[in-house]
Every structure is written in C-alpha cells, then in structure tokens.
Amino acid sequence: MVLMISGDPGVLDPESAVAKRMEEYRRAFGGLDILICRGNIFNYIYGFFRGLKIMRRKKPDVITAQSPEHAALAWVFSKIYGVPWQMQIHTDIFSPHFIKHSVLNKIRVFLIKFLLPRADGIRVVSEKIKESIADYDKSLAGRVAVLPVFVDIEKIRKTAVKIDLHKKYPGKFIILMASRITKEKNIDMAVGAVAQVFQDLAQRDGASRAIPQQRDMRVLEKFDGTARPMLLIVGDGPEKERLRILADSLGLKESVIFESAVDFETLISYYKTADLFLLTSFYEGWPLAPIEALASGLPVIVTDVVRGHEIIKDGVNAAIVPVGDSRALALRISQFIxxxxxxAKFKKSAENSFPSPMSKEKYLELYAGLLKNLTKSKVCYVLPLYEEGTDTHFFYNYLMIKRLAAGNELDLFVIVEKCRTSNVRHLGASAYVQKFKFPPLRFLEMLFICLRLRLSGYKNFYVHYSYYGALSAWLVACLPARQGGKVFYWNRGMPWLFKRSWFEEKLLRFVLRHTILVTGPESLAKEYTERYGVKEYRVVSNWVDVKRFAPVANLSRSEVLQGHAYSPVGELLCSHRRAAQGLAKLPPSPNSGKHIALFVHHLSKRKGADLIPEIAKGFGDDVLFLVVGDGPEKENLEKCGVPNIKVLGKVSNSEIPKFFHAADIFFMPSREEGSPRVILEAMASGTPFVASDIGGIRELIPESLVQFLCKPEDVKCFRDKINILLSDKALYEKAERDCVDYAQNFDVAKGVKEFIDLFKKT
Incomplete structure (x- = not known):
C-alpha cells in the first residue's frame, strides 16, 4: 500500500491520462491512496489533516512525494507514523538556472537540502540529477535510484497520423515546441531565434539593413525560400499571451503560431509530421517531449541542460546549443533548413534511438521495486577493520557484507573504524571510513555518524566487537526519532577466562547489559546471561562457505605450499631447503607413512598455540605439524627446536581452503572458544579433527565426532586421538564423510538468512 502526495488536479478526472496512469500504479503497487495538495498555504494545512486521516485509517507501507512542499508533508507523516518515504526529483535542482529563476526556487532548494538526508529513498529521472546530488553530498549516492519518466515507445511508433501539419500549414518548414508555457521553458529564446532566421533571410535577399555574420549567410545560400520557417508552440500557461505579443512585435504573427494543448494522439501526429523540434529550457530533469519527438522520428534541437543524456546525442539525432544563446539556435535552425x-540523416538516427524500448510492464515492475526496497530494514553495520587479504575472521564479515549488499534485502550502511586498504568499494555497500585516530575524537566521530544515520531512519545497529561503536549506537538508539532503535552486539568469545583492565571490564559489562547480544550457540548465550546479566540475546549460527571448502581430488601439495615455504624477508621457515622440498612432495593420502597435522588460528595461549610443541613431540618425522597464523607465540614456536613443526606465519584467509585440503588432520588445542569457525572449515574440507571440548563446539559437530574432543591442556589426549585417526583407515574415512555431510548444516546461505531475520523481528 502506497500513499502518493501529488499536486496534479488531473488525478481527480477519471477520464484523464493522469488518472489512468494512477490506476496502473494502484495495480502495480498493490494499493494506492492519493493526497492532493496544491495552491496556497491553507490548502496545504487542510491537506495535512486529510493526510493524518488517511494514515489513521490505513497506514501505508511507504509514502512517495515529488515537489519539495509535498516531500515536507511526507517527512512529517513519516516522523509521526514511522513509515519510510521516497522523495522524487524530476528537475535538476542544483542547476544555477533553477536557483536563480525565482525566490521560491531558492526556498525550494533550501527545503530540498534539508529533506534529502532525511529521505529513506530518492528517485530521480536522470543520471545527471543523480550526479548533481552526489556532488552535493556523496553520502546520499547510495540512496539515489534512477528511474526515468516512462515513454511508451511502441505506442508512439504504432500511433497513426490523423493530422498532417504540412496539410494544415502548407509551404512551411515547421518547427514544433510542445510544453507548458512557463518562464523556465525559456520560449523567448525560440521566438528570438526564429526572428534571427528571418532577419538573415531578409539580409540575404537584400531586404534588411542588418549585417549578419558572413558564416551565417553561407548557411542560407542553398535555401531556395520555397518553405518558410514557422514556429508552432503547442501548450498553455501563464506566459502564453506575453509571448504572443512578443511575436507580433517582431513581425512574426504569421510565423509563430500558438495552439492549445492537444491530446496524446494529436501530439504524436504533430511530432511525426513536423520538420524539427525545439526545447529551449533553462533547466530540465527528464526531457519528455524531446524523447517523444525522437521516438516519432523527429530530430531535435535542445539547450545544453540535457548534455550527456543517454538518448539525446549531439550530432547524431540532436543538436545542442547553449542555454539562452538565440544566435547559436538560429544558426542550427538555418543549417537544417x-x-x-x-x-534526413538526423531523422533516420532519431528513428533508431530506441533499439530495445522498455515495456510498460517492466517499468511498473521497476517502480514498484523501488518502493518495496524502502520497506527493507535499515541496518548500520559497525566493522572494526577492513583489510583486503586478511588472515583473520574479519574475512567472513567482509563476505557477509558483500552477500547482503548483493542480495538487496537490507538497506545496509557500513562504518569502518580502521581501513588498511585504499578504499572499501569492494564491500559493495555504502560505507564510511573513520578519519580520526585519537581515541576521544574517534569516539565523537563515531557518535556523529551514528546520529546522522539514526536521523536518516536507521534504527538497527549491528556492532562487531567495537566498544566505541556499541556505546555510540546505544546513545543514538535512545532517540525517539520515529521508533526506538536497537543495538545488536556480536561476541562469541569467553571473556570471563581472561583478565582485562578495570575500565575495559566495566565497559564490556555495560555494553552487554544495554545491547542485544548476538552470539551462539545457546549454551554460550546462557553463560553470558549468568556471568554478565545479559538481558536480551539472539543465537545466530556460525557459518562457512561450503562450496569454497569442498574437498578437491588429486590435489598437488607442491601447488598448495608454493610460495609459503619462505618468510617475507626470504628466510626459510622450514629447517632447511630439503625439508621444504620434502614437505611439498608429501602424498595426501592417510596411512602412507607421511602425514600433515594442521593448526590454523591466532598464535596465542588462548588458542593453545603454546601446547603445539608438546603435542608434536609425541610424533616422529612421519607427522609434520604445519602451523598457519600469527600472534605472540609465533617466535616461541619458531625457536622451540622441535624438528617436525613448520611455521608458515600469516596466510590470507582466501588461501586457507587449500591448506585444509592438503592436511590429513586438523587440531585445535584452544583454551577459549565460543563457536569456532575453524572447526566448520575443517568439516567442510572433509578434514578430520581433534579439538578442545570447550565453548559451544559440541553444538557444531555430529555425535560421531564427539569422541575426538579433549579437555583443554590435555596434551596426552591430543596425541592419542591424532594417532588413532591416522592409524585406523576405516575410522578416518568415516570421519571424513561425517565432516562433509554435517557441514552442509552451516552453509553461508543459512548465515545470511539468520542475519536478515535478526532485523525482521524488530
């Protein structure tokens, strides 16, 4: 259901083209209420109360409005009832000609600048208007959608000629204009240009004292005078009588003809039988009349307000002249005469201007889609770090954001606290990168951006770890704008196991008590509730891209390890070159006498990295312990002196699947885990594992693999279970199958759906 605020009185006439178009909109939108407001301030006040009555009777899903005055009403209704609204802009409002045109236009521009950042969606009719809005405020670019005014090209082509202008006005070169006759259409320029053409013709014939430019004279040398130019102005408006008097004063009474507005079929007949079409406007949004003229096979001359238009092309199907330059316009008219x-060449090009015209059904579908998009939940995603090629779990945050942006089910805006990449365009979503590094200024910057988004209708804030982000979002979520906001705070760790500073501990507890905790699995959520007094939480599954980690047959280990045997400075991380070469030659099959046990995680005591040497000492050189990751324990591991440990250091997460594919077994001796994604990666890869029985790991794995869990710090258990898996082929192959099968329950599609569902509940 859509509420449209309009000022077009034609809506009230059931037989008018406007009313018929509204009926088409009603069917496409699934319902349409129209509020008519026009005239003086009292009419708008009356319209406001009628609008309140409509909203109370049946609250619409979305409000759309075109003029600034109507958009102001839409914004007020949106504030009162919490309904998203769309601002339509059909004119180049930032054109200097628009601003200078009148005092009222200056007020309109001021109002538009106020309303633009407060609109949930902005529909413009041309790329030029979109660019002008982006130039004004780059942060608005993501909210602007281009949907031109619909022109039924096929209907124009099929409409038969019922009035031939050359029969109605014989012996004339007919120059057609069709529009409302108002100041902004600048029809004085056209009248002046026609007067110039006649003056040049008279000078050529020696009947004038005026001395036109010699270049212009040469243009007219071929003109034999058999068809005299005539300007036909079709339309009505406040400037009509003044322009008639102007034409008479220039001696053009017989050469500038005024006709009242005509019906669609008659206008198409005029397009198809005229010789040339003019548009001389000071400013335009979507030049409807020139588009209709081109669709009818009529070349056009337009002012440069349409320069860069996707259909109107200078020198192909149109001639473009500067705004207000009557001399240039007269020259172009003379050239065509x-x-x-x-x-004839331009006429042919005009006929071929629309190789694949859009159908009305497709247009209505796109229009309805724009409005439907406004009902999407608006979500601000606070991301602590963006770094392409990261080796951290943030890789999955980036992947989630890209999927959400591509799926177009949420209106997503990302605040990036730190960015180690040139830009964030690869995320695919609208984003802001914080500029300040000094903590107090960074917090104030975060608060300001969250406030701006909150006032723009974002009431859902999803914060990944960040204390600054959580506090800022909580502060602005308390604002009564529209409806109360909500803050979702993600944390899957076990923070009670490790000490923090007094201030950090207080901050964490405050954040957890005043936001909605997003964690998982259920057992971990209950632990948070007991330890920190969490009032509300949502359980969201961890996930993995099953397709990315799917097992690969006949994998060459040399390909996997290529480029990873050396440190960034060229130092061999393996004990010597032969060891590195031997590592690459290890066959991938278990029970072959040579195996790889893989560790992929942050190299810290929390993740049990300090236990790796003790576990590895229980094996000979038939099992190589391959360590991928970085952290405070890296140096200790490199100097531990255990020959069957090889530390590769940082590896981009995008490269991680092939290490799981090359490994025979994965081990995770962590002291702290919530819902460890590395276990899901191992299962999706078909790589059996031995892991600490901690956090919510039991809720991630099938019952058949629980036997491969150990108590944290139980080195003997890890050694024994790794030995069991590597020595029992049947057990190993069953574990492989169980891993792959169970991982399907945690595919990325489930993660995306659960994320979206977080905000549907609000």
Missing part, C-alpha cells in the same frame, strides 16, 4: 540531406 538549408540542408535537407543532413535533416
């Missing part, structure tokens, strides 16, 4: 061959 004097060169029938050139005019």
């Amino acid at each position: 004097a060169n029938p061959e050139q005019l």
